[in-house]
Amino acid sequence: MGRTSKKNKNVQLQEDHTHFAMQLSGGQLVKVTCNRVLDYPHDGIVSRSYNKEYTARDASDVLNSVHVIHFCRGDPQPLFDDGSGKAPLDELRVRETSLSWFVAQGRDPRIGSGPPSPFSPDEVVKRARACLGAADYKARKRNCQSFATHCYYGVAHSAAVVRAGYLIAGAVMVGAVVVAGAVVASVKQLASTPWV
Numbered sequence: 001m002g003r004t005s006k007k008n009k010n011v012q013l014q015e016d017h018t019h020f021a022m023q024l025s026g027g028q029l030v031k032v033t034c035n036r037v038l039d040y041p042h043d044g045i046v047s048r049s050y051n052k053e054y055t056a057r058d059a060s061d062v063l064n065s066v067h068v069i070h071f072c073r074g075d076p077q078p079l080f081d082d083g084s085g086k087a088p089l090d091e092l093r094v095r096e097t098s099l100s101w102f103v104a105q106g107r108d109p110r111i112g113s114g115p116p117s118p119f120s121p122d123e124v125v126k127r128a129r130a131c132l133g134a135a136d137y138k139a140r141k142r143n144c145q146s147f148a149t150h151c152y153y154g155v156a157h158s159a160a161v162v163r164a165g166y167l168i169a170g171a172v173m174v175g176a177v178v179v180a181g182a183v184v185a186s187v188k189q190l191a192s193t194p195w196v
Contacts, residue, residue, distance in 0.1 A: 018059040025049045027121025032106030043148035044070030045128040063100035069128040071144040092137040127151040
């Protein structure tokens with residue numbers, strides 16, 4: 001019974017991902033949720049959408065035909081899940097991968113919500129491709145969210161960093177209100193710094 005249930009769940013997940021892939025178009029900001037404890041977002045830019053005139057053999061054809069540009073390692077594993085508990089930061093680069101690789105970074109793939117981009121979809125993709133190969137990942141100011149918002153909105157911003165700053169500030173506030181304000185101000189400044 002357990003095997004059948006797991007198989008059905010995997011089939012349903014693949015169908016959901018295929019349906020998601022067919023909704024995407026170039027220049028969209030996409031997200032997955034990573035790490036079941038911290039629930040931080042991983043963002044990317046769709047660089048190639050599914051060609052509806054193409055007849056896919058199966059769901060993996062659909063997922064592999066859609067491309068996403070995002071910060072990732074050189075293999076399709078979750079960003080910080082190498083078993084060591086440490087992030088292999090030297091392997092993180094802005095790369096163009098298949099959607100199946102991108103969704104392997106987390107769970108719950110979705111199209112980014114928020115205001116529309118001031119750039120055309122082609123310009124968003126062009127901005128993302130201009131960053132291909134970039135490295136120097138820094139969790140607080142040069143991360144996947146800041147990369148994607150730089151390409152999509154023209155301003156590098158990481159809501160996850162701001163949210164983490166508020167959590168830290170809340171914990172610190174119990175002991176020292178002044179330090180909390182300084183932490184929040186510092187995190188906001190770091191989260192909004194230029195990406196490139």
